[in-house]
Amino acid sequence: MIKKKGFAMTMVVLLLMVAALAGCGGGSSSSDGSKELTFMFRGGTDEQKAYKEVIKKFEEEHPGVKVKMVVTAADQYATKLRAAITGNNLPDIFYFAPGDLKAYVNSGVLKDLTPYIEKNKDIKLDNIWKYGVDLYRYDGKMAGQGNIYGMPKDLGPFALGYNKTMFEKAGVPLPDKDKPYTWDEFIKISQELTKDTNGDGKPDQYGTGFNVQWALQAFVWSNGADWLDESKTKVTIDDPKFAEALQYFADMQNKYKITPGIEQSQTLDTYQRWMKGEMAFFPVGPWDMSTFEKLPFEYDLLPFPAGSTGKSATWIGSLGIGVSSKTKYPDEAVELVNYLTTSKEGMKQLVDAKVQIPNLLDMADEWSKDTKTKPNNKQEFIDIVNDYGRALPGNYTYNAEWYDIFFTDIQPVLDGKITAADYVKQEQPKMQKLLDKAVEQEKKSQK
Amino acid sequence: MITKSNLYRKEKIYGYLFILPPILGLLIFTLFPFVYSLYGSFTDWDGLGQMNFIGFDNFKDLFTDELFYKSMYNTLFLMLGIPIGLLLALLLALGLNRKIPGTTTFRVIYYIPVISSLAAVSIMWNWAYNGDYGLVNQFLELFGIKGPNWLMDKDTVKPALILMTVWKGLGYTMLLYLAALQSVSRSYYEAAELDGASGFQMFRNITWPMVKPVTFFLVVTNIIGGSQIFTEMNIMTPTGGPEYSSASIVFYIWDKAFKNLQMGYASAMAMILGIFIFIVTLIQFKMNEKSSFDGD
Numbered sequence: 001m002i003k004k005k006g007f008a009m010t011m012v013v014l015l016l017m018v019a020a021l022a023g024c025g026g027g028s029s030s031s032d033g034s035k036e037l038t039f040m041f042r043g044g045t046d047e048q049k050a051y052k053e054v055i056k057k058f059e060e061e062h063p064g065v066k067v068k069m070v071v072t073a074a075d076q077y078a079t080k081l082r083a084a085i086t087g088n089n090l091p092d093i094f095y096f097a098p099g100d101l102k103a104y105v106n107s108g109v110l111k112d113l114t115p116y117i118e119k120n121k122d123i124k125l126d127n128i129w130k131y132g133v134d135l136y137r138y139d140g141k142m143a144g145q146g147n148i149y150g151m152p153k154d155l156g157p158f159a160l161g162y163n164k165t166m167f168e169k170a171g172v173p174l175p176d177k178d179k180p181y182t183w184d185e186f187i188k189i190s191q192e193l194t195k196d197t198n199g200d201g202k203p204d205q206y207g208t209g210f211n212v213q214w215a216l217q218a219f220v221w222s223n224g225a226d227w228l229d230e231s232k233t234k235v236t237i238d239d240p241k242f243a244e245a246l247q248y249f250a251d252m253q254n255k256y257k258i259t260p261g262i263e264q265s266q267t268l269d270t271y272q273r274w275m276k277g278e279m280a281f282f283p284v285g286p287w288d289m290s291t292f293e294k295l296p297f298e299y300d301l302l303p304f305p306a307g308s309t310g311k312s313a314t315w316i317g318s319l320g321i322g323v324s325s326k327t328k329y330p331d332e333a334v335e336l337v338n339y340l341t342t343s344k345e346g347m348k349q350l351v352d353a354k355v356q357i358p359n360l361l362d363m364a365d366e367w368s369k370d371t372k373t374k375p376n377n378k379q380e381f382i383d384i385v386n387d388y389g390r391a392l393p394g395n396y397t398y399n400a401e402w403y404d405i406f407f408t409d410i411q412p413v414l415d416g417k418i419t420a421a422d423y424v425k426q427e428q429p430k431m432q433k434l435l436d437k438a439v440e441q442e443k444k445s446q447k
Numbered sequence: 448m449i450t451k452s453n454l455y456r457k458e459k460i461y462g463y464l465f466i467l468p469p470i471l472g473l474l475i476f477t478l479f480p481f482v483y484s485l486y487g488s489f490t491d492w493d494g495l496g497q498m499n500f501i502g503f504d505n506f507k508d509l510f511t512d513e514l515f516y517k518s519m520y521n522t523l524f525l526m527l528g529i530p531i532g533l534l535l536a537l538l539l540a541l542g543l544n545r546k547i548p549g550t551t552t553f554r555v556i557y558y559i560p561v562i563s564s565l566a567a568v569s570i571m572w573n574w575a576y577n578g579d580y581g582l583v584n585q586f587l588e589l590f591g592i593k594g595p596n597w598l599m600d601k602d603t604v605k606p607a608l609i610l611m612t613v614w615k616g617l618g619y620t621m622l623l624y625l626a627a628l629q630s631v632s633r634s635y636y637e638a639a640e641l642d643g644a645s646g647f648q649m650f651r652n653i654t655w656p657m658v659k660p661v662t663f664f665l666v667v668t669n670i671i672g673g674s675q676i677f678t679e680m681n682i683m684t685p686t687g688g689p690e691y692s693s694a695s696i697v698f699y700i701w702d703k704a705f706k707n708l709q710m711g712y713a714s715a716m717a718m719i720l721g722i723f724i725f726i727v728t729l730i731q732f733k734m735n736e737k738s739s740f741d742g743d
Contacts (some may be wrong), residue, residue: 075685082705086494103708107496261591401707404686411601411689441708447497 032231036330037202037336038091040070040084041321042077043355046290050353053347064331071356074218093336095153098135098331098441099141104322105138105149106445111323116146116334120263123342127361129155129385135319135395136193140446143396146436150320151341154286154356158214159383160304161284163277163373165297166193166205175302176257177377183219183248186305190258193280207258208281210268212249212414213407215283217392218314218338223307226391227403233439235402240426243275246413246420254416268281285317286381293374307369316389382446398442487714494710505715515716517691518699521605525695528616529611533665535613536620537658541650543621543631544628554625558618565615569682572611573598576683598684608679608693620665623639627658663735667728677701691730698722 021114040126041051048071055067072080078097084090085104096104125133132152139146157251167174169290172192175181183191195384197205210216220226228235234240252259260270274282278295284292284301303312318344321340323333339346341359351358351367357378358364368378394400406427413423480574488505490498510517539557543550560568575582578596587594597607644652677697680688687694687702694702696716704713 081706082494082708086710103495111493203678254467285604361546399707399709404706408687408691441491441493444491444499445493 029093031076034066034110035332036066036068037093037327037329038068038070039336040072040081040091040094042074042095044287044291046353047287047355048357049186050350051340053353054340054349055399056144057345057349058336061345061361062332062335065329065336067336090324090326092324094322094324096150097389097395098318098320099145099397099400101136101138101149101320102442104141104360105140108325110149111325111327111330111333112147113151113323113334113337115153117148117338118329120338127341128152128359129361131155131316131385131389132318132359134314135318135391136322143353150322151337152243153321153336153341153352154359155317155318155385156287157284157357157381158218158314158419159284159380159384160218160281161274161292161299162281163274163279163297163302167275170195176401177300177302177380180222180303181305181350183305183307184227187188187252187256187258190280191256194258203257205278206260206273206280208252209273209279210249210252210283212410215389216246216249218304218312219249219307221313221390222247222304222309222311223348226303227406228396228435232396233435235251235428235431235435237424237431239291239424240421241308243420243424246424248307248393250413250416250420253414258321271309286357287355290375293354298374300375301377303383312388314384314389315392316385317392320340357385397435398438401436402431405431405434466495481656484714484717487711488718489715490711491715492711493708494704495612495708498711501711503713507718509711509715514691514694515696516689518694518696521691521693522674522676522695522697525609525612525676526670528613529666529669529673530668531609532613532616532620533662536617537624539617539621540624540628540640541654543625554618554622560615561618561622562617565678566682568615569613569679572607574682576607581673598693600690601689602683604688604693608683611679612673612676616669623661623665624658627661629656631657652717667731670727670731671724674727 020393023385039055043220044053052069055069057310059065059067077095078100081275084226085107089108096110101110105283117125129152133148133153137146137148139143157178162175164174169194175189187207192205193205194207195205223241223245225239226236226243244381253261260273262422270282272278273279275291275295284299295340304310304314320336323337325328327333340350344360344363345360347360347363350356351363358367364382368382370378392403394403397403409427409430412418419426472674487498489500489502491501491504492498494679501624543553576597578584578594578599581594581597583597584594596602597602631654636649637654639649676695677696680693680698681693681701684693687698697720700713700720703709
């Protein structure tokens with residue numbers, strides 16, 4: 001008898017182990033019979049709070065549906081998602097970068113949302129940013145057209161902010177929000193605002209402090225250059241216009257000294273310097289609004305300084321919300337995506353939480369006209385989306401390895417150890433080789 | 448009807464059942480991934496879709512891949528920490544082996560880093576290496592030295608990582624040496640003393656040969672562990688450091704596999720790494736056989 005019990009126990013333990021190994025799939029029904037969806041996303045603390053609230057409301061309005069939220073740190077999100085895909089353990093609903101769209105569609109990870117969206121009368125696609133929706137269209141050959149495989153969580157126009165209080169204190173005329181600075185003007189004003197305020201011989205207030213990875217684009221594009229040509233198969237950084245922009249960027253630190261040097265900048269993060277009010281200009285994304293609400297100074301938005309084209313330029317980020325092709329509850333999953341991206345109720349909550357600009361055109365119009373809340377010139381965000389914002393170069397290609405390596409190798413240029421002209425010459429073939437590989441990979445994945 | 452053989456059979460079943468979990472574990476978590484990865488290394492798999500067999504193409508590409516050589520070199524460079532760590536640990540162990548007050552406290556102090564989470568330790572050192580307010584530079588400032596921005600400079604990032612890994616592993620290595628030292632019979636030293644041997648002679652002729660098995664064990668495990676170093680750089684230099692100068696080979700594999708959709712290529716690198724570790728270990732075993740033969 002005892003022996004029998006032992007045998008039974010062993011079997012139970014074994015079964016438990018097998019269950020533990022196998023029980024990793026998403027989209028299970030919970031014990032009370034309701035349908036459970038898993039939603040994997042990322043975002044800062046304010047953003048997480050906002051999304052929690054919206055999901056709570058969604059659950060109230062949709063009895064029988066439960067949403068399990070999985071949050072990961074921003075810099076680990078993409079890797080975790082890839083691991084989940086490889087491990088066949090994908091959440092029902094998840095964020096994904098527009099650059100990954102082609103790979104995910106070709107490998108059958110994403111569900112085609114088009115029939116669900118067409119069926120739903122509440123969704124008016126012409127009331128959502130066309131740019132945003134097009135980011136998630138793909139017809140099997142070209143991104144930007146065809147069926148919809150995700151909805152934009154939001155659009156993230158990357159604007160330039162300035163510390164209004166600092167300008168007023170220094171008696172510098174405020175920037176014109178409709179006319180961008182020229183490069184020379186930008187240097188001049190920044191030099192005026194770079195100061196040693198406590199008399200220790202070292203400046204403790206700077207004109208600016210850009211992160212090269214996120215701010216160089218504005219200078220390259222406004223100077224008429226780009227990373228890629230029209231066909232997105234040739235790396236064009238060896239253009240002299242490109243080198244000029246990169247040199248200008250590096251000179252901000254080495255020649256004009258309007259930004260903290262290498263020793264200072266990386267350590268006390270420029271973001272923190274801006275937050276402490278020690279920086280005149282700093283880029284602002286919509287996701288920063290809730291944090292910048294509490295800044296100890298007034299700030300507002302203006303266009304990035306314009307290079308030789310005379311026109312300001314910057315990028316628009318975006319994340320899509322997609323549905324797993326293997327979800328058990330496609331209707332409910334798409335419903336949640338719609339709630340988060342296109343419904344008035346959902347959108348209003350997220351916009352009020354100041355974590356994004358509205359996805360809906362009519363709501364955005366109303367929102368940008370409200371000049372009582374910070375930042376005053378919200379119209380700049382809208383202008384970027386409507387007029388002059390672009391996608392980041394890595395978005396166009398099958399993977400962004402070729403683009404990443406540009407920033408991996410760039411430190412000597414920023415430190416003034418080699419010139420921008422030399423750098424682009426040395427870097428172009430390396431990047432081209434990686435891009436060729438990505439193009440080849442894309443072709444293979446299509447068949 | 449219970450016969451003898453029936454009884455045995457039952458026991459046999461129990462026996463198999465009890466060893467089944469580790470065997471299953473080995474099959475599922477070690478052997479299967481290994482074979483899968485071996486196959487993957489001959490394909491253009493992107494980690495998502497189908498696998499196309501492409502023969503040795505991945506391995507051919509490796510030979511011209513600058514970053515592969517760079518990350519391999521970085522990994523080898525970081526192994527400089529191994530002899531440094533062994534030497535320091537042995538010295539410490541010799542010190543702590545004496546009958547002086549407070550040795551227990553010191554042993555605990557040196558062992559704390561070993562049981563701390565590697566991620567937590569990495570984050571802590573990340574602060575310590577900060578160019579502006581980091582502990583390391585503040586310490587250097589006491590002597591009037593202006594320290595560099597350790598993790599942002601390609602010349603200092605590797606020494607910085609070495610210092611940290613040595614510090615982290617010191618307690619473990621020391622403990623093993625301490626145990627080895629304590630198992631050396633006192634009579635050898637007494638005999639040597641009677642013969643008038645100096646301290647250094649005693650160390651050279653008694654202590655060092657006696658702790659040799661431990662040294663061998665540590666060298667082998669440290670090299671295997673050192674080839675797989677990853678967490679430290681992933682946390683401290685998440686982009687691979689300035690000009691990829693702190694990226695280890697495992698970091699590069701991870702980068703290729705999960706960031707750039709080249710699982711097949713990453714598998715090929717993992718195979719090369721596996722072969723490398725296998726060969727190095729084999730050489731060490733051979734060398735150990737030989738030298739211990741000579742010694743006796």
